[in-house]
Structure formats: C-alpha cells, structure tokens
Amino acid sequence: MSAERQVTEAWGRIEGWLRQYAPASHAALLPGAGEAEICVVEEVYGMRMPGDLRTLWGLTGGGAGVFFGNYDLPSLGRGMEFHGNRMRFQLEDGGNDANGIPWWRPDWIPVFSNSRDSQAFVKYLDCESGLLYSWDRYGMNNYGTEKEELDSVSTYLEEVADSLESPALAVRDSPGLIDGYLVWESRAHVHPDTWRPFPA
Template identity: 40%
Template sequence: MHIEVPPDVRATAVQLGAGVPYALKVLAGRLADDPDMGRPSGLHGVLTVMADGDLFEDCPDLSVGYVREPDRIRIRFLRPVDSTEPSAAAHDQNQDREQGRDQDQPVDTAAAAVTVREIADAWHRIARRLQSNAPDSCAALRAGASSAAIAALEEDLGVRIPLGLRVLWLLTAGDDGADGGGCLPGNRALMTLDAVAAAYRLKMDSRANQDTLNANRPEDERITVWKPTWIPVVALGPADSTSGLYLDAATGYLGSWSRYDEAPGDELDTQVTYLEEAADMLEAPDLATRDKPGLIGGTLVWLSRIDPVREERWRPLTG
C-alpha cells in the first residue's frame, strides 16, 4: 500500500519537533500494514490514528488524519494533541483496553520507533563519514526511493518488506559504486531496487528448479537454495550480483547467497547490527576487526577485497 505524505505535512512534522518525522515514518509503516487501523474523525472520509509521543524523542502526542483509497493512503493532517485535553487520545485508549486491542499496539509502536531510529542513525553515521572522507563514494549513493517505488517492488516480489528495509530505502535507493566498489564492508554495495527485483526473480527460478530435484530426494538430502521471504539487499559489488546478502523478512536476520546455489550461509547479523558495525568501523577504524576501511583518492576501499594492483595507493582511514 502506497503512503502519500504531502509536502505541507512533512513541513509540519519538522516544525513540531525533531522526533516527529520519525514518528510519522513509523505510523506510515504501520498504516501500510494495516490501512484500516484508524477511526472516524468526524470529517467526511477521514480516519485518524494516534501516536504516543512518549515513545519518541522530542515528539508530542500526535493525531494523524488520513484518507484510505483503493491503492494508496493519503495523509491529510498532522496535529499535536493538547495534553490538557483527555479527549480523543485517552478515549481511544480506553476503548482499546475494553476491546483487548491496546496491549499489543504500544509494544508494536515502540519496537517500530526503535527500528526506524536505529536504521536511520546508523546510515546517517555512514553517510557522514563518506561525505567527510570519501566524497566519490558518497556521490555514488542514490537518493532515497519514493514510497510508491517501494510499494511497487513489494508487489513485484509478493513479500512484505520489513520496516527497517523500507526506512533504509527511503534514505538511499542503492549504491552505484566508485571505482567499481561499494561503500559497505568487503566493498559490497547496497543494491538498487531494480537489481533487487532481478536477483529475486533469478533466485526464485533457481528455487523452482531445485524443488523439482528435491521431489526425488529423501527429506534429509533436500537442498534449500532460496526462500520466498529472503530479499536480496547487498551485492558483491555495484555491477556484480553473483553473490551477496539477503534479509530474511520472516526472522530479521541476514544471510549470504550466491548465484551458484551453494547452501546459504548465516551471517548472524540483523540489518541494524550490520549497519551499526559498518558505522563503528568507519568512526573508529583502529578498532575495526572484521575489515579495515581505507582510501584511494576520494573513494572508500575496504582492505579485505582490495585489488592487489591498487594496494600501494591504499591509505588507512583515520578516526
């Protein structure tokens, strides 16, 4: 479901507090999952949903009005809820308690808020280091994808895209690479949305072929090469999708994949821990253990997969 947030609503969010844009993103993600979660507002065709400001930094309690259409949701207004007026927020919460619905909702909202903040903070840390030290690599990052583009990809894949991945793609829609390498450890690259769709189709075709072979094998000898919930997100390089990392939408963990259908490997990282470790290595390169970041001119180059021909030009990144 496409969520449309008009410019005036985005501007209002910025004016209301530093944490309000995050809160709005969280609500947008929840509305994409449950378009009918709102309640009648008294305005014709407009539903409202409340956000608890205590779950976000620098954010008041919010009332968000939206219109649900067959193929999209359009946010109509964003208003702070006056804490001196128990009114709508308190009344809605009491009704939720009576219906047994509110016990799960605050937990879900809190978890979503944390996810949005962690992904955004980790990526901003990476982007800031690139901007300061590796301008060529920074320039290779694409602008954020639109909600419509992400919704179209979700429909194409037929799998729900996790909130954290939505947030990342809203910040950047992929890495075109600098000097043939991406900005993530191992010179891997965040895949563009088109590359994600192409790799997913290829792996689903491999799955279908393997299922045919598995039909004639004992159960303990069957091979899993791909699952529908696995979303490819990171490639070996900007122009090399022979292998990479996928995000399991069912578990939230990353795993490794290859075009050659080797058994997938577990990375034991979530999207958050993977990005946070990359940011940590860029901010404190002397303490990095998994890989070593460095520079060749204005390009970030990770030592683990450096071309030997270029190694003499490589200089370690300093903190």
Template identity: 40%
Template sequence: MATTVDIPPHIQERCNELGGGVGYALKVLRAQLGDDPLMGTPQGEPSLYTVEIDGDTFEDCPALLVHYAYGPPLLEEGRVEIRGITVTQPPATDDGQDQVLDRGLEEAAVRQVSTAWRRVEAWLRERAPASYASLKAGASVEEIGALEAALGLRIPADLKALWSLHAGVRDVSGAGFLPDNRALMDLEAVAAFHRMQMRFQQRSRSDEDPTWRPSWIPFCSYGVDDRSSGLYLDSATGELGYFSRYAERWTEYASLTVYLEEFADALEAPGLVTGARPGLAGGALVWGPPTYSDPDHPWVEYTS
C-alpha cells in the first residue's frame, strides 16, 4: 500500500515565505517519505517525527528541520502529513553585506524592546507591586528553541528579547496590566493557541481569506486563561495584529518596539494619553476607567 504524503496549504505558504529552493527540497522529501515514512527521528509522542534537510544539497536552500506525523493515532494508516518547518541554518551567500545589515537591524530591535520593557518594569515595581509580582521569569534559549520547533518557524529577535526577560505572567490579581488590560501569554499557551488556530484554518480550507496564518505568533490575550482576543506578531512582516474569537483580524501596531515604547510613554507621561488611561487599583496597573469598579479596590487614575 502506497504512503500518501500531504502538504497542507499553510506549509506551502511557509515554503513561499522562505523562498529559494525550499519548495523543491520539500517536493524531494515528499517523494522520500512516500517510499520510507519512518526515515525521520521519533519525537517521543505517538505518530510524530522530524527529519533534517541539508541545505547544501539544494541550491539557495537553508538547512531545515521538517516536522511530520505518520499513521495512527494522529492519522490514518499509510498517511503522512507535513506539520512544520524550522530553519536551522541560513543558506550560504557570497555577499555578506545583507546579512550584516539584517543582524544590525535585529540587534537594534532587541535593544529597543529591552529598553522599553525595562521602563515598564521599573514603573510596575515602584507603583504597581501586584502587577510586578505577576511576572514570570524569562525563558531560556533552549525553551525558546523548543517553541520554534513547535511552531515550525523562526521567532523574530524582538519577541525573543521580550520572552527572555519575562515569559508570561502568573494568574494572579494585576496580571492583565498590558494596554487594554491584556495579559502576556506564556510559551506553553502560545504553542497551544497557535496549534489550535492552525487546525481551524486547515478545516476551513480558506486560503484566500485565512483566519490564521502560520507566521502569526500570539503573545498576549484578553486574560491569562482567556484567549477570546489578543495580539499576535506577524513574523513575516514584524507587524502586530489583533485577533478575536469572531475571526476579526487587523493590524494594530507597526512593530513590537512601537507597541512597547508607546506603553512605556503612556506610563511616564499619562497626560498625553488618549483613550484608555493608566490607573491603579489594589496595587495593580489597570487601564480605564473600568466599566465595573471594585468597591474594595477603587480605580484611581494615575496622573504623575
């Protein structure tokens, strides 16, 4: 019985994003998996495997780690499905100028994100101890690498910088201190939500107007355990977009740097804020005025 190898639309889209010889490399791998679906390395979970693609084998192709599922319990017998692609080594190039430029832009973004977040953190530590106490420790390089493997894409340097400082918040009072009272998602929640949204997208089969793209990385949500709305970073463009359970999607910020710098500016110069304003309630940063106020912890607008 021949093995059927499926490449879902979002994986085709990922190949287009990576460009170069990635599409051809995946076609070759597809034929190889059809002949030998067990050629990959088992991942410790039933039906899940990874296989490496040597970028030097194909013209203009990076080294890749391809994640796939094979057979029961995830799939039918005799079926393979490609589920993710991670770039592990960029292709070699004779012109290093572009690489130096890209690296310089990444380093600048990391500095800007780190500086803006430190401003926010200092404000919370001094004025909103309940919110400051909700912060989790930063993620390690290994933890972020594992998330990249789970998502099947490269996480931009600016988002890595944020997560290396604090990878989410605890579910305590004051945790939803981001603008619009959103909460920073931890890495486990990011992987689970992205995986769920990609399943929904695969079922909808709507590639012209997708409800979710592989490059969208969620990073904050309506609440610590409430994913009804939030923001994602588009790893293909660097923009931040809004999502909701009603399939609403639009761009809100040009970049993570812009978002965090505006956040820090609003705390340090609240008189210039339009829309929701920063305030304090029970030692927590709360944006308001809130629709419903807690009589035991009344909201007080922060003005200086």
C-alpha cells in the first residue's frame, strides 16, 4: 500500500472516530489545502513535498488538536514562517548546536505543533529520511539521536487512529473527552476535573 493511501485511510479512521465520539473536535476541523496552495508552498520551500505530507495537507487543515498531546497542524503560512525563521537563524548563527545537530535544514518541514498559533514544540519531517523528529524552542532536537521512536507521517497517523479505536492497547497516549472534544491523557492535567478517559 502506498504511503498516500495509508495517510488517506488513517485520516478517514480518525475523522470517523471524531464524528462519532468527539463531535466538537470534528466540527472544529478545517478543510484541507488545494493543489494550487500546496504548489505555492513547494515553491517557497524549493522542493516537491513527499506524497504522504501532500496528501495530509490536502485532507485537513487541522484546527482541532487531534494528534497525540493535542498537537495540531499549523497553517501552511505559519509553517512557512517558522521554517523561514529557523533558516535565518541557521544562516546567521552558522553551524550546529552543542550536540552537533544543525539548527535547521532546508528539507526540514514543520508538520505538527503544540497549537496552530504556538510552535514552541514541533514535529518536523526530514524530507531526506521521510521521518518525523521532535524540536522545541528550548533547544531540544532528537535528530540523529535515539530519544524516541521515529515515525513517517503515515505510521504516525496510523498509531493515532489505532489508539482512538483501541484505547486499551494505546502506548504513546490515551484518548479522553471534555465536552465533546478529544483531549489526550497527556493533556488531561489542564482540565483534571472534567477530563474523562474513553471509553468511560
């Protein structure tokens, strides 16, 4: 099965679960980007995006924080802004951090963030390897390390879907609900009195 088809099927499972069990989150989802918009982004980045990422962007614009830890998809504009800022920092500062990891590279594309408006914590796609890595504004970057399990966009989405459909088998994070919104257990501390695990 192609990565594009895996993404489409996994997102369909996620969206179906939201429609049935977390209608407020489902209602908050934004439509995906059109082909022309994605092409503009590719021109800015100077590369054709991997097929799994193009497929995800075409399916949804995020808006509901439905990924592990209630991460979201930043808008394409916010993603380009973040990428540009990191590249400027790389060019101005030059070289790598204390661990020998580049500050940023042109083929690192931000995909998931802790919110659409804040990118203090980011999962970015390394287009060379096709894997997602974690970055945060405090200087932590797991590129080239073994700090966590690495996913492709498609395997990450499949694990989100699996965790929603089979919470008892969830390893990375477990789903819960607050007033019709999906809130993952790792974010339950924000509203401890109203968060309920799924299924209750």
